Amino acid sequence: MKKSILFAVMVSALLFTHCTNPSSNTKSTSMLDSAALQKAYDTVLSGKKVGIYFLRNTNQVEVAITNFGGRIVALVVPDKQNKPTDIVLGYNQLSDYLTKPEAYFGALIGRYGNRIAKGQFRLNDSLYQLATNNGPNALHGGPMGFHNQVWNVERVHSNELVLSYLSKDGEEGYPGNLQVQVTYTLTDSNELKINYQATTDKATVVNLTNHAYFNLNGQGNPSITDHELTILATQYSSVDSTLIPIGAPVPVKGTPFDFTTAKLIGKDIAADDAQIKNGLGYDHNFVLDKKTLNDYVKAAIVYAPSTGIQMEVFTTEPAIQFYSGNFLDGSLIGKNNQKYPYRSAFCLETQHYPDSPNQSVFPSTQLLPGQTLQSTTVYTFGVKK
Ligand code: GLA
Numbered sequence: 001m002k003k004s005i006l007f008a009v010m011v012s013a014l015l016f017t018h019c020t021n022p023s024s025n026t027k028s029t030s031m032l033d034s035a036a037l038q039k040a041y042d043t044v045l046s047g048k049k050v051g052i053y054f055l056r057n058t059n060q061v062e063v064a065i066t067n068f069g070g071r072i073v074a075l076v077v078p079d080k081q082n083k084p085t086d087i088v089l090g091y092n093q094l095s096d097y098l099t100k101p102e103a104y105f106g107a108l109i110g111r112y113g114n115r116i117a118k119g120q121f122r123l124n125d126s127l128y129q130l131a132t133n134n135g136p137n138a139l140h141g142g143p144m145g146f147h148n149q150v151w152n153v154e155r156v157h158s159n160e161l162v163l164s165y166l167s168k169d170g171e172e173g174y175p176g177n178l179q180v181q182v183t184y185t186l187t188d189s190n191e192l193k194i195n196y197q198a199t200t201d202k203a204t205v206v207n208l209t210n211h212a213y214f215n216l217n218g219q220g221n222p223s224i225t226d227h228e229l230t231i232l233a234t235q236y237s238s239v240d241s242t243l244i245p246i247g248a249p250v251p252v253k254g255t256p257f258d259f260t261t262a263k264l265i266g267k268d269i270a271a272d273d274a275q276i277k278n279g280l281g282y283d284h285n286f287v288l289d290k291k292t293l294n295d296y297v298k299a300a301i302v303y304a305p306s307t308g309i310q311m312e313v314f315t316t317e318p319a320i321q322f323y324s325g326n327f328l329d330g331s332l333i334g335k336n337n338q339k340y341p342y343r344s345a346f347c348l349e350t351q352h353y354p355d356s357p358n359q360s361v362f363p364s365t366q367l368l369p370g371q372t373l374q375s376t377t378v379y380t381f382g383v384k385k
Helices: 034-041 094-099 274-279
Strands: 043-045 048-050 052-056 062-066 072-078 084-086 120-123 126-129 152-156 160-167 178-186 191-200 228-231 283-287 297-303 309-315 319-323 347-351 373-384
Touching: 034 052, 034 072, 034 094, 052 160, 052 178, 062 178, 228 319, 274 283, 297 319, 297 347, 309 347
Parallel strands: none
Antiparallel strands: 043 048, 052 062, 062 072, 072 084, 120 126, 152 160, 160 178, 178 191, 191 373, 228 297, 283 319, 297 309, 309 373, 319 347
């Protein structure tokens, strides 16, 4: 376990029809203390070099990413008063990721993001057994999933970081040597683009995502229930009490899961609803409205009135998990000694549906030798007028 190892695509100017990008004339100042962060991240783990890398653009947006788990450690965007605001949860030092209970802050998740029922699936007549690390189910690739691995740094530029990882045949119970490459790119249009690529030498299942926890009022603020959320999904997966989807997706209409027009996250979060109870709030897979499976579409819009910061999510993935930080309980102390209380962040994890390897009606997550998995997710940031 852990202690044993000591935003492509054509996003045009139109993207911000209702937003303005923060002024690019402002003098560039960095909110992140690069030297201190480097000191707190530069080390060697299991013979592999760990570091922290900074992407910056001309609009004062900064992203810090470590190759330990490919984690986004900080993401600084200007608010409506042009004040630099770090909008993701995380830690100031690597040792915290190694020793604190796992929350998957900012991490790349694989080989299979979200849950696989009972940690079991069949593929080509073989039964694969994974570790069950979430009640009866397997979650987020297992205890030593991609979030806990040191990724190779292939390339680093001022606006791009390319990471790779070879997940060996049998690692965490999954078949096939899976070669993964993830490219983080920060553009001058305030897009953080994550591009995923994977190939295998044996049939396997793959579901890759990033697990950034956002608070658009700034990390460490007490709640995200005042954020307005839109999810471009008319269907979601209803789940059992262990968060495994029960059959085909169902309509959001008339339920607390209807975010097809902007709604406060807090509005229905405590509704007397069996699905809200199962998720302890929102922790559900929303099926994106698309013409074809791999279309690149807008998936979600989130807006925090007090800072004016707005984030939009675009993806080629078929679905998105909206998680309202229900397992945060204030016990994790993050950057700048900030407590991370209950529902003080949300995740929007672009993905395939949970438990797809066991549910044949869902889009397939199989990857075969000779195929290349390609997936793109873009987070864009701006200030709403
Ligand atoms: C995902 C899951 C949640 C929870 C978080 C991590 O979003 O769906 O249930 O496990 O990861 O705490």
